[in-house]
Amino acid sequence: MRYFLIAGEASGDQLGAALMTGLAQLDPDATFAGVGGPAMQPLGLDSLFPMDELSVMGLWEVLPKYRHLKRRIAQTAKAVIEAAPDVLITIDSPDFGLRVARLVRAQRPDLRTIHYVAPSVWAWRPGRAAKMAQVVDHVLAILPFEPPLMQAAGMTCDFVGHPVATAAVDGPDRARLFRNAHGIDADAPVVLCLPGSRRGEVARLGPRFDEALMRLRDRVPEIRVVLPTVPGVSGMVRDMTRRWPTAPIVIEEADEKRAAFAAADLALAASGTVSLELAANRIPMVIGYDMAPLSRVVIGWLLRTDTVTLVNLVSETRAVPEFLGRACQPGPLSQALQAALEDPPRRKAQLEAMDLTMDRLGRGGEAPGLRAARSVIQAVTGPR
Known part of the structure; x- marks a missing residue:
């Protein structure tokens, strides 16, 4: 055909x-x-x-x-x-x-x-x-x-x-190789920064995510930030992050991205399918998202649910914290990241929600x- x-x-x-x-x-x-x-x-x-x-x-x-x-x-x-x-x-x-x-x-x-x-x-x-x-x-x-x-x-x-439920994920050997390749200590928390795959998303969320991660690093100095990106915005991401005080490790290749996910302990991500990729790799996360002012107002009028994070929706929980629209600010994002990193009950709740999500998506x-x-x-x- x-x-x-x-x-x-x-x-x-x-x-x-x-x-x-x-x-x-x-x-x-x-x-x-x-x-x-x-x-x-x-x-x-x-x-x-x-x-x-x-x-x-x-x-x-x-x-x-x-x-x-x-x-x-x-x-x-x-x-x-x-x-x-x-x-x-x-x-x-x-x-x-x-x-x-x-x-x-x-x-x-x-x-x-x-x-x-x-x-x-x-x-x-x-x-x-x-x-x-x-x-x-x-x-x-x-x-x-x-x-x-x-x-x-x-x-x-x-x-x-859902493809993410059956996709292969890298194991601890690749995680160790990734840490060694980038000079990351074995006990240093790796935090993924994922501000989106569209230029508008990266421009809008990137500075807020950077500020949130700087505040987290003030309290947890040993963290290392990794920013996986995609070809369509990689040039923009590299130009932007050269000015970031947090100096993330920027990666673009798909194999290295999988290794980074295997090595990660935490993620700050834009709302979207990436939350399911993080769930497949059992990475506790905080979700943030905002749009241009006009779009934000219109979507706010039309929104019919109290969460847009797919892990929350599929698992029928609210385990993953999310900050949308005006709530997407560095202070709350940073506090939620620290809790997701250091509070065992919160991490456990997220991991259970992730496992349930993957099962329901066809794992x-x-x-x-x-x-x-x-x-x-x-x-x-x-x-x-």
Whole structure:
């Protein structure tokens, strides 16, 4: 079959790559077209344009690029029509992918459309599911409580597991090698600083995270800070952190990132999927997030849950402390970090919540990419 896939950011690129691998395994005649990044391209996808053009988030961030994004939406929809695929698969990034799907459906109402990663209607804007059902037939959900929400809106939906639950994690040997390579004492706490994968996130959260970590180091002088980053923002991160008094160890390579996670004792992270990566590695964490002022106000009006941290949601606990919007300030972040590092009951509660989360996300089961591929093929070849 011919598959047209659209991913708009680093996490979607990874999901797309795993899905492509599963599709190639189950469908030897599979061919791919669309928009993707460095994970999807080596598997046979020639991206229409650089995927990182789509890695923007929030009303304030999108407005300056609106006309350009609108042109990319039209270009992508035209490419779908010309490619005449058997299925269109939009991966995360619904603001872009679903606009493309709407244009395509107007010309190809018969084309099967699948969306990978259900929108977070449990958190805000529940009407999005019904709106999505106008252009999407089937949803691949990565959180176990999402299928009923999608089905209620009129779409079929399969929980296919979350990739982080079955991903390999490095063990103590790699942790020791990482510490040795960077001159970190065996008993020095390693703290990960994870301010996000988008330029706007890094610019907004980076200085606050740095200040929080400086305050933590005033009380725990032996800590070493490690900042894993991604190619799209690595240059910006390196330029920014040269001015940080905390002087973090900046790493970019995926193998070294896994080793850093194995070595870490604590993390300060932006809200998002990274909290699940930390949970898979059993790293206690503090979550912080903020947006541009306009976006913050709008999201604040629409938010329907008291937590956005996925570990809290999946485990049905509130074990992971989070500081959102105006609460995302260095003082509270620093105090929560010290408690997560030095308070055994709090660490234990987080670790238990993490283990429960990984079990519920599919740990020990079939690879999510393969499950997703099987769901795609069934949705396309099964009864309409």
